[in-house]
Amino acid sequence: MSTSNPAVASGPRWAISDSLIMIGRKLRHVRRTPDELIVSLLLPIIMMLLFVFVFGGAIEVGREYVDYVVPGVIILAAGFSASSTGTGLTGDLVTGVVDRFRTMPITRSSVLTGHVVSSLLTNLVSTGLVVGVALLIGFRPQADVLGWIAAVGVIALYILMICWLSMIFGLLAKTVQGASQFSFAILFLPYLSSGFVPTDSMPSFLRVIAENQPATPVIEAVRALTLGLPVGDNALLAVVWCLGIGLVAFGIATTLFVRRTAR
Incomplete structure (x- = not known):
């Protein structure tokens, strides 16, 4: 017998309502099991402290190193948390939760929307915490209100990009561990960028990679917007x-x- 429900309500109003329910579900999961969020937040902060206080004095970037490195750490933090979006979906798939949802009159796309939007919201909160720690150790942004709005917009777009990439890995993987390993590859983007050192200090082959991947313009845009630079x-x-x-x-x-849930 098919587990699909032909009586699913349709229309934008139902889709929005179902998506809000799924978003609330995922946010409750984060509140009840915050360990993954804490780890994804602590690692970038530790990296920031390490670079600023251990390596910062030896790296010349033309300004205070903390101001240079914080935008890169912000993007690194966003990638850490967003890359785990797919593992949550894999967990729902392998434990049969999605099959249960298919027997209910809900919009199928709301399952994906719930994972992605809840990840975006929690990532923006964790980004704010990273900025707060950065201010305590000397980060001095010069952005006005419009600059901060634009910077947050760029960060949000980057988070959404990583979330949807992670969802692909989550759907291809057969286990939560497999999805986590697939998503781990995304985390290297900020390291191969201008996040921690200028690209002109890199060997030529690494410079080509750093200057032709998404993390570098994202970091440079956030850096310029927060520091009031061109x-x-x-x-x-x-x-x-x-x-x-x-x-x-x-x-x-x-x-x-659609293909995986049609079985």
């Missing part, structure tokens, strides 16, 4: 990278989800 074309490149990869990942993830 943004140049970095904001446009960041938006193009994040929207382009994010939309493709969204299409692939939704297709995979």
